[in-house]
Amino acid sequence: MKPFDYVRASTVEEATAAYAALPGARYLGGGTNLVDLMKLGVEQPLALVDVSRLPLDAVEELPDGSLRVGAMVRNSDLAAHPVVRDRYPALSQALLAGASGQLRNVATTGGNLLQRTHCPYFQDVSKPCNKREPGSGCGARDGVHRDHAVLGHSPQCIATHPSDMAVALAALDARIELYGSEGARSLAAADFHRLPGDRPEQDTEIRPGELITGVVLPTATAGLPSVYRKARDRASYAFALASVAAVLRVSDGVVAHAGLAFGALAHRPWRARTAEQALTGAAPTAAAFERAVDLELAAARPLRDNAYKVPLARGLALDVLTRLAEPVRI
The missing domain is CATH 3.30.390.50 (CO dehydrogenase flavoprotein, C-terminal domain)
Known part of the structure; x- marks a missing residue:
């Protein structure tokens, strides 16, 4: 493990300011993906901004009938939430299909969306991978690719995104809420992740330093089968x-x-x-x-x-x- 700076943020504004002030920073929530990648040497952040204590751990019904899920809500809590189970069953089912109970108790809503591919060539620093090291090549294309993409891939990358939750959010027309140096904005969940094109190192449309603050499930799909x-x-x-x-x-x-x-x-x-x-x-x-x-x-x-x-x-x-x-x- 390489040395890194560590900052624990208490507000969203404090977190984004710390990120901007620390070159090579990463946000740390549950850490179930980031810490593993650090151990493998895939991720080598110079600083971690701990957002696990931010007040983003609530599931709340909004006045228009939609449901807002804070970015720090644990996957196990979200899957078991009675409103989610009743109105958005596909989301609960997707969460329960992902990982083990122990991991779901730690993993967060925001972190789930930002998890990186489990392509073995990405996770092995001795292998070529354009996602990990742009320009190095795609080892999977001529190598082992039984689990890889059949839609939307490019000569640069054939990796797949591992999230179950994100698939349900896309079908349910959810929106991802973000906060960064330019203020707050939101994106449709279906548009949040990218196809690889010639920039496979960019997994999402998130801007540098932006933090996921929540997910909104709309009224339009609430209660539908x-x-x-x-x-x-x-x-x-x-x-x-x-x-x-x-x-x-x-x-x-x-x-x-x-x-x-x-x-x-x-x-x-x-x-x-x-x-x-x-x-x-x-x-x-x-x-x-x-x-x-x-x-x-x-x-x-x-x-x-x-x-x-x-x-x-x-x-x-x-x-x-x-x-x-x-x-x-x-």
Whole structure:
């Protein structure tokens, strides 16, 4: 472990000011990802700004009926929150599908969104990785890439984003609240993470020094039927090979609202806009679901060893959509 400065912030303003004053700083929340990367030598911050004591650990209903989740709310607490379980079940399911109970007790909402890829080439400093060291190459492309991206990848990077929670937030039309030197702003959860392009080292659209302060779940998707489903090599403590979060509202025999997002297929949670457009206004039938999902996955560009992800994701999506539509038909 290399030496670093340490500052414990008591307010959001104090945290962002400390970050700006300390070159090479990183924010430290639960530390479940950052500390591991420091041990591996992947991250070598010159300073840590501890934000774990900031007053951002509440889940509160806002006057317009939306739900604000503070960035320091622990994953286990968020998954168990009665309003989340009742109104946004896909989010609770996604959180419970991620990591172990011990990790969920420590990991935070903001940290979950900012966790970095678990690509073994990124985590091994002896291997080439454009995400870790721009210009060094992508070892995974010609190496071991069974778990890597089939959508939106580039010659520079084929890594996938590991978060389960972020997939559900994208499908639920959540927004990410940020605070930095230019003040407060928010981004749609579906737009928060980036595709790799020629800058794979940039995981998100967050600006230097900005801090995630919260996540807002909207009233528009509150109470709608939603599901998260994940396929993995073993039943627990494993990252997804493919996952799906879906939200569906059927009215007068047709789909009035569809939110669909895939996980573990791309560098970011993949919001399936093409499929959503095809579903909106269509009858919730097996044929309509198949057509919509196939239109979305037509953009897939699998590599040598991960073509299995396309039919796997297809099957998951069709199962989830069918389950969401069934109560309407009864």
